[in-house]
Amino acid sequence: MADSDTQRAILLLSCPDTRGIVAEVSYFITTYNGNILDSQQHSDPDTRTFFMRVEWDLAEFTIPAGKIASAFEPIAEKYAMDWRIEFSSRQHRMAIFVSQYDHCLYDLILRNREGETHADIRCVIGNHGKMQEIADIFDIPFYHMKVTKSNKAEVEKQQLDILEKEQIDVIVLARYMQILSDDFVSHYPNQIINIHHSFLPAFIGAKPYHQAYQRGVKIIGATSHYVTADLDEGPIIAQDVARISHRDSVKNLVARGRDLEKLVLTRAVKLHLEHRILPYGNKTVVFD
Amino acid sequence: MADSDTQRAILLLSCPDTRGIVAEVSYFITTYNGNILDSQQHSDPDTRTFFMRVEWDLAEFTIPAGKIASAFEPIAEKYAMDWRIEFSSRQHRMAIFVSQYDHCLYDLILRNREGETHADIRCVIGNHGKMQEIADIFDIPFYHMKVTKSNKAEVEKQQLDILEKEQIDVIVLARYMQILSDDFVSHYPNQIINIHHSFLPAFIGAKPYHQAYQRGVKIIGATSHYVTADLDEGPIIAQDVARISHRDSVKNLVARGRDLEKLVLTRAVKLHLEHRILPYGNKTVVFD
Amino acid sequence: MADSDTQRAILLLSCPDTRGIVAEVSYFITTYNGNILDSQQHSDPDTRTFFMRVEWDLAEFTIPAGKIASAFEPIAEKYAMDWRIEFSSRQHRMAIFVSQYDHCLYDLILRNREGETHADIRCVIGNHGKMQEIADIFDIPFYHMKVTKSNKAEVEKQQLDILEKEQIDVIVLARYMQILSDDFVSHYPNQIINIHHSFLPAFIGAKPYHQAYQRGVKIIGATSHYVTADLDEGPIIAQDVARISHRDSVKNLVARGRDLEKLVLTRAVKLHLEHRILPYGNKTVVFD
Amino acid sequence: MADSDTQRAILLLSCPDTRGIVAEVSYFITTYNGNILDSQQHSDPDTRTFFMRVEWDLAEFTIPAGKIASAFEPIAEKYAMDWRIEFSSRQHRMAIFVSQYDHCLYDLILRNREGETHADIRCVIGNHGKMQEIADIFDIPFYHMKVTKSNKAEVEKQQLDILEKEQIDVIVLARYMQILSDDFVSHYPNQIINIHHSFLPAFIGAKPYHQAYQRGVKIIGATSHYVTADLDEGPIIAQDVARISHRDSVKNLVARGRDLEKLVLTRAVKLHLEHRILPYGNKTVVFD
Known part of the structure; x- marks a missing residue:
């Protein structure tokens, strides 16, 4: 992966699969003196859709960052692209939603401090007050917003206000035990990342470790996905798994699962922050 | 694991969990000059059931093999055990059921020839004729028994006749694409081993690789289980998994899956042949 | 694994392999009304050594904890056992040695707080001052003890004083970048746990990730071992590995390695704290 | 990966890293009506070397296959490329060298028959006669060529004659227990693929499973590499690993290792046959 201290542009696109896209895109970048650092592509044979991610060094690029989009526009139109340009210089503004478990929260914060991710963690929102202490240690604003059946719509409105005020562009549900309304989700399409503590589609819904224990599986898993x-x-x-045996109690599964949850959620968040994910339908193309 | 060239007895038992079982069983073996080679136990906290597998060297054991069961009977009754004694000297008599895929069939036969398993493969039964050639190479009798809706009951009756005549005690469904009737299954409780080409309980039923592809999972799996x-x-x-990506077509999933299926089925068969599995309810205790 | 809220005794032993050990040990426990919760054994065929770990519930055991050792002594002598008895009620007193990396330190502390391990972390000793901040957050005494060629013997003496004063019985080197003297090590045989950031015996010594990068391996690893x-x-x-590719820079290997180091060190520490490791020669029997 | 029934060209190149290569290569392909199916690149920061693999559909490509090389030559010269063009229509001609173990030989042959690889296996050369039987089953010519200290040079000469006569372009050492001379190796640079039964660089040389057993590692591995x-x-x-424990005898390690060896060797052979490997120095770029 590219070094983090050069300014880089990342172009993400999908369009009907046809001849000449790679050539035209790379020619565009080269013409204006960009040095391509990484280029990946994929063709989906079912839908005949083409996907591409290309990353280039802006050091000697002759189009200023603010004008790249309009310069690229004609090519995008020619191929009917669904596209966007991102810049490595822009830091994501992240909100983390939590309930009562702290392992994913700690993991997200510590890795960000270590420089493994480069987000600006603007706030932690908890439907319990328990995680306040951790947010405090790392000087991150904490909002305690209790959710009940009757106040859910109201709380979501307040949450949206905070997110808007903080200009949040990625929400991480770090074992947040509330279901978000369709309306809430529609404000952040493919910007809300959840960790589900099972190997989806096995054990959808509540208490997946209990379900896994009851079924007597020999492997458990964790799954990170965009919320729809x-x-x-x-x-x-992203998904990952761990071997278990008849000797593992539900309590052990929960403990083993914590490691999976942390690894899988971190991996998903990192891929998102590096603009490596192209969702399409209910699947993703991941250029890792 | 114990060396294969000594005569060994294997005692498998389950019973209500209470004090003194390990002591009494090991004392019984030691009293008659048996040398314990391996001893494993498990307590299921939900049902308060105790499980034990103990394997001992018969070289200097003073009770003849044929009389061990009756000598142990009083202990078994005292603790209300569900139990059996097996001997390493007895070779399982195996039937392999196949359809059109040869990878599991080859794998089972080759590993048995290499001495990795010690079964006596008595016959291959196929609902297609395609696998005849492989059975012929290795001099194993092959029965081509085509199954249709109308003849299914009749064919199963013929199959049961063959199995009985050959004194089969373990049936391996090596990608056999027919559903066995409840009646058939009831003749061989916990003696029929199937390989399902998904990470159960995800993607139950037909075409699991297609289902996995449609859902966009990042890991595929295979599961071996007793047929009920x-x-x-x-x-x-047993279960195992492999990582996949958006680049894998269904065809690739099928190819990747073949390796999983072979490994998982072999592992399950080996555990069964070595008397390492204690089924209870719809779960297993595996003393590996 | 056994529930943590009952009082339990754990007997660990090794001795020349002979008949009757399992029977005699389990009979001893049962005679005095102990309920065996877990029992594992192993025979090493090369040295004809027998290893055993047995764990039992003390709730109705009729010998008081303080007198179990002397009651068992005759059996131990009869079989020339190397043995010890541990109690689940006793908490290990741990010292953590660190240098400049915080990921293992955080991981050890957080998991202990979560109840995944049950140590009493008495102090953190660092040859740099950098980790003071973390120790402070969690209210653990921190000793900054800079080591140079000339003061090494003196510093080790001071460290031994602290360890003795704090009655430390397990030392975890959480990426401590100093080599301990033979004399120091001899005070804590099989009580000092190190994490080496390679898949030993590959890449012994300094900068293993650089070595791995230079060699072009496709998998990296981490190894936890007792210090000799x-x-x-x-x-x-314990050991674990992760897949890498030509695309991974040394910097990426270091980042990937951090996850391995945490998982492997934690696993080793947990096994040690639960008295599941029997070292012999330069190997271990791990009853997990 | 691309469908196997279209005619495709694969261009592999490495050259000093500079701007414009991707653009120029993809423009070349597009200009002559080629549809790029897959394109991957890598920059090695240490040596500032650029690597690229691009695969395109020849269906409507306007340069005939035989003239593509000369048409591309000017671009190759401009960037001082080390390069070659391959065609999916050309089948590799493979020789397999064996000694006394059959598992890798069976695996290579069966996967090739299943269509997982597309080689033309021309001959099997064994320094023991034991594998003749397997070669016969699948109608592959077998040469029994016993190697001793005194006849080694002579035998290698005969082997080279066979390889030349059969126009072999890839040699797979399927657990061939002889060391090839430098002279022999120099005839097939990066065309001889070996499987070593350890996780290199650990346990180089003879009897790696014995070495692993003696060292008491918790994971074993297998490594496939080009012979130099x-x-x-x-x-x-390619490399892969499997978990082991103190309970595994050397015999068990050998059995576990067989599965690793098959998987890793097959993977390496497949990558080679699909022109996905670019060796440089003692490393590889693998575009999988």
Whole structure:
């Protein structure tokens, strides 16, 4: 992967698969003196859709960052692209939603401090007050917003206000035990990342470790996905598994699962922050 | 694991969990000059059931093999055990059921020839004729028994006749694409081992690789289980997984899956042949 | 694994392999009304050594904890056992040695707080001051003890004083970048756990990730082992690996390695704290 | 990966890293009506070397296959490329060298028959006669060529004659237990693929499973690499590992290892046949 201290542009696109796209895109970058650092592509044979991610060094690029989009526009139109340009210089503004478990929260914060991710963690929102202490240690604003059946719509409105005020562009549900309304989700399409503590589509819904224990599986898993209106049905970003045996109690599964959850959620968040994910339908193309 | 050239007895038992079982069983073996080679136990906290597998060297054991069961009977009764004694000297008599895929069939036969398993493969039964050639190479009798809706009951009757005549005690479904009737299954409880080409309970039923592809999972799996009346719901013996990406077509998943299927099925068969599996309810205790 | 809220005794032993040991040990426990919760054994065929770990519930055991050792002594002598008895009620007193990396330190502390391990972390000793901040957050005494060639013997003496004063019985080197003297090590045989950031015996010594990068391996690893007089040659407790590719820079290997180091060190520490490791020669029997 | 029934060209190149290569290569392909199916690149920061693999559909490509090389020559010269063009229509001509173990030989042959690889296996050369039987089953010519200290040079000469006569372009050492001379190796640079039964660079040389057992590692591995003049030091193509424990005898390690060896060797052979490996120095870039 590219070094982090040069300014880089990342172009993400999908369009009907046809001849000449790679050539035209790379020619565009080269013409204006950009040095391509990484270029990946994929063709989906079912939908005949073409996907591409290309990253280039802006050091000697002759178009100023603010004008690249308009310069590229004609090519995008020619191929009917769904596209965007990102810049490595822009830091994501992240909100983390939590309930009562701290392992994913700690992991996200510590890795960000270590420089493994480069987000600006603007706030932690908890439906319990328990995680306040951790947010305090790392000087991150904490909002305690209790959710009940009756106040859910109201709380979501307040949450949206905070997110808007903080100009949040990625929301991480770090074992947040509330279901977000379709309306809430529609404000942040493919910007809300959840960790589900099972190997989806196995054990959808509540208490997946209990379900896994009851079924007597020999492997458990964790799944990170974008949140959509359908519970646990959003596009999968990353999954991982661990071997278990008859000797593992539910309590052990929960402990083993914590490691999986941290690794998988971190991996998904990192891929998102580096603009390596292209969702399409309920699937993802991941250029890692 | 114990060396294969000494005569060994294997005692498998389950019973209500209470004090003194390990002591009494090991004392019994030692009293008659048996040398314990391996001893494993497990307590299921939900049902308060105790499970034990103990393996001992018969070289200087003073009770003849044929009389061990009756000598042990009083202990078994005292603790209300569900139990059996097996001997390493007895070779399992195996039947392999196949359809059109040869990878599991080859794998089972070759590993048995290499001495990795010690079964006596008595016959191959195929609902297609395609695998005849492989059975012929290795001089194993092959029965081509085409199954249709109308003749299914009749064919199963003929199959049961063959199995009985050959004194089969373990049936391996090596990608056999027919559903066995409840009646058939009831003749061989926990003696029919199937390989399902998904990470159960995900993607139960037909075409699991297609299902996995449609859902966009990042990991595929294979599951080996005992066959029960409920399709793909029997006690799981072994599972394994492999990472995939958006670049993998269904065809690739099928190819990747073949390796998983072979490894998982072989592992399950080996555990069964070595008397290392204690099924209970729809789960297994595996003393590996 | 056994529930943590009952009082339990754990007997660990090794001795020349002979008939009757399992029977005699389990009979001893049962006679005095102990309920065996877990029992594992192993025979090493090369040295004809027998290893056993047995764990039992003390709730109705009729010998008081303080007198179990002397009651068991005759059996131990009869079989020439190397043995010890541990109690689940006793908490290990741990010291953590660190240098400049914080990921293992955080991981050890957080998991202990979560109840995944049950140590009493008495102090953190650093040859740099950088980790003071973390120790402070969690209210653990921190000793900054800079080591140079000339003061090494003196510093080790001070460290031994602290360890003795704090009655430390397990030392975890959480990426401590100093080599301990043979004399120091001899005070804590099989009580010092190190994490080496390679898949030993590959890449012994300094900068293993650089070595791995230069060699072009496709998998990297981490190894946790007991510290002996021979650098990186002590008995291995746990190892794990991760896939890499030509695209991974040394910097990426270091980042990937951090996750391995945490998982492997934690695993080794947990096994040690639960008295599941029996070292012999430069190997370990791990009853997990 | 691309469908196998279209005619495709694969261009592999490496050259000093500079701006414009991707653009120029993809423009060349597009200009002549080629449809790029897959394109991957890599920059090595140490040596500032650029690597690229691009695969395109020849269906409507306007340059005939035989003239593509000369048409591309000017671009190759401009960037001082080390390059070659391959065609999916050309089948590799493979020789397999064996000694006394059959598992890798069976695996290579069966996967090729299943269509997982597309080689033309021209001959099997064994320094023992034991594998003749397997070669016969699958109608592959077998040469029994016993190697001793005194006849080694002579035998290698005969082997080279066979390889030349059969126009072999890839040699797979399927657990061939002889060391090839530098002279022999120099005839097939980066065309001889070996499987070493350890996780290199750990346990170089003879009896690696014995070495692993003695060292008490918790994971074993297998490594596939190109053969160079330095034993076990050639560029690594693929590696894999499996967990073991104190309970595994050397015999068990050998059995577990067989599965690893098959998987890793097959993977390396497949990558080679699909022109996905670019060796440089003692490393490889693998575009999988």
